[in-house]
Amino acid sequence: MNEITDMTDLLKSRNSWVFDLDGTLTLPMHDFAFIRRELAIPDGSDILEHLATLLPEEAALRHLRLSDIERELAVCAVAAPGASGLLALLDSTGARLGILTRNSRDIALLTLDAIGVRHYFDDNHVIGREEVSPKPDPAGILHLLSQWQTESDDVVMVGDYLFDLQAGRAAGAITIHVARPDCLRWPDVSDIIVDTLGELTEMLNTGHDSSHTTVS
Ligand SMILES: [Mg+2]
Numbered sequence: 001m002n003e004i005t006d007m008t009d010l011l012k013s014r015n016s017w018v019f020d021l022d023g024t025l026t027l028p029m030h031d032f033a034f035i036r037r038e039l040a041i042p043d044g045s046d047i048l049e050h051l052a053t054l055l056p057e058e059a060a061l062r063h064l065r066l067s068d069i070e071r072e073l074a075v076c077a078v079a080a081p082g083a084s085g086l087l088a089l090l091d092s093t094g095a096r097l098g099i100l101t102r103n104s105r106d107i108a109l110l111t112l113d114a115i116g117v118r119h120y121f122d123d124n125h126v127i128g129r130e131e132v133s134p135k136p137d138p139a140g141i142l143h144l145l146s147q148w149q150t151e152s153d154d155v156v157m158v159g160d161y162l163f164d165l166q167a168g169r170a171a172g173a174i175t176i177h178v179a180r181p182d183c184l185r186w187p188d189v190s191d192i193i194v195d196t197l198g199e200l201t202e203m204l205n206t207g208h209d210s211s212h213t214t215v216s
Pocket of ligand 1: 021159160
């Protein structure tokens with residue numbers, strides 16, 4: 001069996017799809033440098049990890065400010081090219097659809113509303129940082145699999161960042177990196193790399209995609 005030519009068929013056989021939100025279904029909207037400045041977090045630090053090191057009162061205040069910033073960003077979110085078409089196609093095939101974000105569920109739901117795709121997702125299948133340990137921990141994917149009563153060999157994880165791919169790999173998912181041309185790539189944890197979600201839709205529609213990169 002040729003793993004590369006059979007990847008599209010393997011993808012089509014999977015019925016549980018988990019998406020990152022920011023930068024994957026939306027255009028990138030988090031200005032992490034701005035957020036770090038606003039919350040007095042050192043450059044290069046992981047925002048959630050840093051907040052977890054603070055005293056509870058201080059952490060709570062900064063989480064409130066973080067939520068305010070995220071809410072402002074959410075209502076202005078713009079769908080990534082091809083997002084709606086891909087979700088419509090998957091929905092038409094009866095696929096289960098979930099979101100796994102390091103944002104909160106409330107903000108994620110606002111964002112899904114803003115980009116016009118909330119109706120594809122059951123609220124319980126939108127998993128945020130309050131529900132599970134954040135990516136790269138695979139807990140969110142495993143949580144969805146448990147809700148869907150399915151196994152890891154049925155799942156696909158789609159994201160634009162290393163943590164999405166690491167979480168997917170650790171959960172046993174097929175990992176798809178939606179990589180902008182000027183961005184980093186992580187071939188070690190990416191089964192498929194596409195430039196846009198439209199490219200992914202084309203793969204699923206035709207089964208004869210020639211432009212995507214498959215990493216075995
Ligand atoms: Mg992202």
